[in-house]
Amino acid sequence: MNKLSRNSKAKLCTCNNDIYRAVFFALQFMDVGVADGVRGRKRQQILYNQGKSKVRYPDSKHNKTPSDAVDLVVYVEGIGYIDEVSAPNSYRQYYGYLAGILRIYCYENGLNFKWGGDWDGDANFDDQTFNDLMHFEITRM
């Protein structure tokens, strides 16, 4: 079973209980780390300025406590695949796999699911105007 680092666990603990359970579910199938949970005003503004977030504080799902969003890093053989502008397209496969695992988990548990690699959830990636592959939102119906 894959394990979270202390740092990842601390960030995951800032997320809602459904995200917490979903991440541990996903860990059965692939190695992931947690890059972000709750985000304060300062950090949200920095990410907005860098173009990594499209919304200002307090409009991100990361700005709630507990957070309704989590940013995950996929690890393959110990190497973290962080989604950046320079990241090769092959990274999408790792995140797509993770998104599939989390989407089914949410479906089976009656939860809302949103992934930054397919905002409208239609499984068509060509209609995306903004990719945020590491970003997952899980909320109650």
Ligand SMILES: [Zn+2]
């Ligand atoms: Zn995010």
